[in-house]
Amino acid sequence: MSAIIEEHHHDDHHHGPxxxxxxxVYTTNHKDIGTLYLWFSFAMFLLxxxxxxxxxxxxxxxxxxxxxPAFFNQMTTMHGLIMVFGAVMPAFVxxxxxxxxxxxxxPDMALPRMNNYSFWILPFxxxxxxxxxFMDGGGPNFGWTFYAPLSTDFAPPSVTFFIFAVHLMxxxxxxxxxxxxxxxxxxxxxxxxxxxxxxxxxxxxxxAYLLIAVMPVLAGVVTMMLMDIHFxxxxxxxxxGGDPVLFQHVFxxxxxxxxxxxxxxxxxxxxxxxxxxxxKRLFGYASMVYATSSIAFLSFIVWAHHMFTVGMPLxxxxxxxxxxxxxxxxxxxxxxxxxxxxxQGSMSFETPMLFAIAFVILFTIGGLSGLMLSIAPAxxxxxDTYFVVAHFHYVLVPGSIFSIMAAVYYWLPKWTGNMYDExxxxxxxxxSFVGVNVTFFPQxxxxxxxxxxRVPDYALQFADYNMVSSIGAFLFGFSxxxxxxxxxxxxxxxxxxxxxxxxxAHGLEWxxxxxxxxxxxxxxxxxxxxxxxx
Amino acid sequence: MxxxxxxxxxxxxxxxxxxxxxxxxxxxVPLYTVFCEITGLNGKTGEQYTQSTVxxxxxxxxxxxxxxxxxxxxxxxxxxxxxxxMKVHPGELNTTNFYVRNTARTTMTAQAVPSVxxxxxxxxxxxxxxxxxxxxxxxxxxxxxxxxxxIIDRDxxxxxxxxxxxxxxxxxxxxxxxxxxxxxx
Numbered sequence: 001m002s003a004i005i006e007e008h009h010h011d012d013h014h015h016g017p018x019x020x021x022x023x024x025v026y027t028t029n030h031k032d033i034g035t036l037y038l039w040f041s042f043a044m045f046l047l048x049x050x051x052x053x054x055x056x057x058x059x060x061x062x063x064x065x066x067x068x069p070a071f072f073n074q075m076t077t078m079h080g081l082i083m084v085f086g087a088v089m090p091a092f093v094x095x096x097x098x099x100x101x102x103x104x105x106x107p108d109m110a111l112p113r114m115n116n117y118s119f120w121i122l123p124f125x126x127x128x129x130x131x132x133x134f135m136d137g138g139g140p141n142f143g144w145t146f147y148a149p150l151s152t153d154f155a156p157p158s159v160t161f162f163i164f165a166v167h168l169m170x171x172x173x174x175x176x177x178x179x180x181x182x183x184x185x186x187x188x189x190x191x192x193x194x195x196x197x198x199x200x201x202x203x204x205x206x207x208a209y210l211l212i213a214v215m216p217v218l219a220g221v222v223t224m225m226l227m228d229i230h231f232x233x234x235x236x237x238x239x240x241g242g243d244p245v246l247f248q249h250v251f252x253x254x255x256x257x258x259x260x261x262x263x264x265x266x267x268x269x270x271x272x273x274x275x276x277x278x279x280k281r282l283f284g285y286a287s288m289v290y291a292t293s294s295i296a297f298l299s300f301i302v303w304a305h306h307m308f309t310v311g312m313p314l315x316x317x318x319x320x321x322x323x324x325x326x327x328x329x330x331x332x333x334x335x336x337x338x339x340x341x342x343x344q345g346s347m348s349f350e351t352p353m354l355f356a357i358a359f360v361i362l363f364t365i366g367g368l369s370g371l372m373l374s375i376a377p378a379x380x381x382x383x384d385t386y387f388v389v390a391h392f393h394y395v396l397v398p399g400s401i402f403s404i405m406a407a408v409y410y411w412l413p414k415w416t417g418n419m420y421d422e423x424x425x426x427x428x429x430x431x432s433f434v435g436v437n438v439t440f441f442p443q444x445x446x447x448x449x450x451x452x453x454r455v456p457d458y459a460l461q462f463a464d465y466n467m468v469s470s471i472g473a474f475l476f477g478f479s480x481x482x483x484x485x486x487x488x489x490x491x492x493x494x495x496x497x498x499x500x501x502x503x504x505a506h507g508l509e510w511x512x513x514x515x516x517x518x519x520x521x522x523x524x525x526x527x528x529x530x531x532x533x534x
Numbered sequence: 535m536x537x538x539x540x541x542x543x544x545x546x547x548x549x550x551x552x553x554x555x556x557x558x559x560x561x562x563v564p565l566y567t568v569f570c571e572i573t574g575l576n577g578k579t580g581e582q583y584t585q586s587t588v589x590x591x592x593x594x595x596x597x598x599x600x601x602x603x604x605x606x607x608x609x610x611x612x613x614x615x616x617x618x619x620m621k622v623h624p625g626e627l628n629t630t631n632f633y634v635r636n637t638a639r640t641t642m643t644a645q646a647v648p649s650v651x652x653x654x655x656x657x658x659x660x661x662x663x664x665x666x667x668x669x670x671x672x673x674x675x676x677x678x679x680x681x682x683x684x685i686i687d688r689d690x691x692x693x694x695x696x697x698x699x700x701x702x703x704x705x706x707x708x709x710x711x712x713x714x715x716x717x718x719x
Contacts, residue, residue, distance in 0.1 A: 220559025249562065
């Protein structure tokens with residue numbers, strides 16, 4: 001952060017950042033905005049994590065010890081909303097801001113002022129969302145999937161603030177995505193073709209299209225809720241001619257692409273890190289691009305696998321079951337390619353690589369439990385149990401979040417100019433790795449044994465595994481404070497990083513000095529296309 | 535910053551896609567209704583049946599139809615079918631009654647919403663007269679016998695031996711009264 005301030009000329013493209021706090025409010029620099037997104041995301045990660053620890057503390061033992069069931073419901077809801085919309089999505093947008101222009105040799109994002117707006121909407125959206133906890137009747141208590149009419153007829157009055165918060169997040173995401181697409185399509189260095197782009201750029205291009213396609217549907221569904229609550233319509237109220245199941249269809253039409261929005265950029269990160277530390281080119285670059293596109297396409301036609309138990313004709317169950325299983329094919333291609341990249345590579349195990357390998361292994365476990373859930377007849381047993389909780393936490397925590405941490409460790413020397421403390425980084429990795437597995441692995445067992453999700457109390461037979469799970473959650477949660485410490489330490493001090501930082505790193509971002517200057521690739525002739533991707 | 539790029543057109547297209555998808559979200563509502571009408575998904579029954587020609591009665595077959603009544607949350611009325619189940623011939627016109635009484639201290643308006651299980655059977659149940667086509671307003675203590683006249687289609691698949699017609703009674707006193715009744719849409 002302690003960038004050197006050069007002479008300040010308004011018309012000079014090479015000036016440094018403005019001074020003082022207002023720099024961050026007015027900034028249109030993609031690196032500044034990337035930093036803002038990442039810090040915001042980390043703050044939300046800690047807030048959502050605190051809610052998770054409230055949940056795990058209550059579930060440490062059977063019976064009600066700490067909080068009321070009504071408040072417990074608010075915690076599960078807010079944990080989900082904050083982690084999905086506040087932590088994971090902004091973190092990937094932050095990475096896109098920092099990295100996409102540097103990877104394609106662009107001077108900045110295509111629409112810098114809009115970039116500033118799309119970030120600064122977020123603090124307002126989440127302040128509004130979090131403030132509902134202090135309102136009469138409490139915050140949203142209907143689960144992050146906010147099924148109507150639970151979220152309309154039976155919701156606390158604060159639901160209106162929740163709806164507007166979702167609108168704001170949606171606007172922010174759509175603006176951010178338009179920016180990413182326009183940047184990638186129009187600002188690539190001269191001569192760089194689409195198939196020369198690093199995979200992180202590819203996965204973000206596809207993610208951005210998904211966001212533009214489905215965030216408006218989410219905005220639509222919350223608008224229908226708003227109209228049901230305040231304007232006397234009956235979209236989801238059977239008494240007035242609506243249909244509650246319609247809500248689930250519209251919601252999951254958004255919701256399923258949404259889960260890929262949270263994982264595709266992670267694929268891109270891992271596809272950048274594994275070749276570096278295996279000192280080999282990525283195996284099957286083109287197949288990675290096609291696999292990512294196929295996953296994105298399939299995400300639009302499988303939504304009702306979240307709804308196997310609502311009552312569907314047999315043909316519907318079969319179609320959604322087979323379509324869902326089909327997703328395992330391109331995903332399998334990806335996992336195969338990562339393993340093949342490591343095969344006979346000259347591997348070293350720095351912190352980013354540890355997180356990336358853990359990603360491959362643990363994400364695959366989460367994917368396989370997803371495959372179990374896709375079996376429609378078996379899903380009747382798994383639906384709404386802790387097995388589902390275990391499944392999506394395996395793909396989101398050691399999936400998305402591990403990839404974000406891997407990305408931070410991998411590119412941190414480029415951002416700050418200093419190497420992070422490798423010993424502390426590895427300690428953080430092992431604490432997180434053990435914490436995640438101790439937390440979520442037992443949840444498979446209690447789920448299969450029949451423990452429902454979103455309950456503050458449970459039968460005695462589930463007591464042991466819940467206690468183990470809670471211990472793991474506290475271990476994982478508190479080890480993230482170590483992450484915070486490592487990042488701050490790296491910003492302030494540390495061994496100076498070289499331009500290439502990692503021995504095996506290839507890509508345009510490694511051709512510029514560390515820390516990355518405030519303005520990069522201002523002229524197209526600064527770009528050496530031979531380094532475009534590893 | 536470096537060169538002129540044709541980005542306004544890309545931006546415009548993407549913004550249009552975003553607005554289009556917002557509209558698509560709303561378009562899903564009528565699409566879903568049409569889809570359910572065609573397939574009978576969700577057990578939605580059709581509107582009033584007005585076939586003029588008398589159908590031939592299939593005397594060789596008997597189909598059991600069961601009647602269920604439910605009250606939606608906080609709906610205090612007494613609501614029950616006069617008979618719990620009937621055995622009927624496909625093609626035959628049948629009549630039964632549902633009893634309803636307002637047990638609340640105020641005048642209330644109610645709307646019954648039908649649903650058929652199994653879903654595939656929904657398109658074979660024709661209602662020539664149903665209280666669910668209109669709303670009921672009853673004063674305190676007032677009661678009503680509400681008729682239901684229906685025909686089971688002769689083409690009902692042989693594997694359907696029993697079908698269940700379930701009504702849920704909703705309190706719509708607070709809702710705007712000008713809304714069309716559910717099944718008469």
